Amino acid sequence: MSWIDIGALEDIPLRGARTIKTALGCVAVFRTGAGEVFAASDRCPHKGGPLSEGIVHGQSVTCPLHNWVFDLNTGAAKGEDGSIATFPVRVESGRILLDAAELTARSAA
Secondary structure, eight states: OOEEEEEEGGGSOTTEEEEEEETTEEEEEEEOTTSOEEEEESBOTTTOOBGGGSEEETTEEEOTTTOOEEETTTOBBTTSSOBOOEEOEEEETTEEEEEHHHHHHSOOO
16 A cells, blocks of 8 residues: 555544545545544535535435435445445544555546
């Protein structure tokens, strides 16, 4: 894996998200209420809603447009036919690291 530093953990509020722009599209980086960090495509496959503006609850995010719920571990839509891309992410010394190799291996949007 090829890890890149994308920012400080404290820059993302609990139950919040931030986006990063990549050559393949925007990736949303989510922080759960328990402080876990996940990275996924920022675009809902249903109507293209910005998932970074959705509600983070547990290890899921709800699209702000039509309430589709996505599992941040797998990207699968709960109760719907669809999914989003997820990307390996980790936290080291308060910094968020994203696997750049995964971003180049598949499309984020």
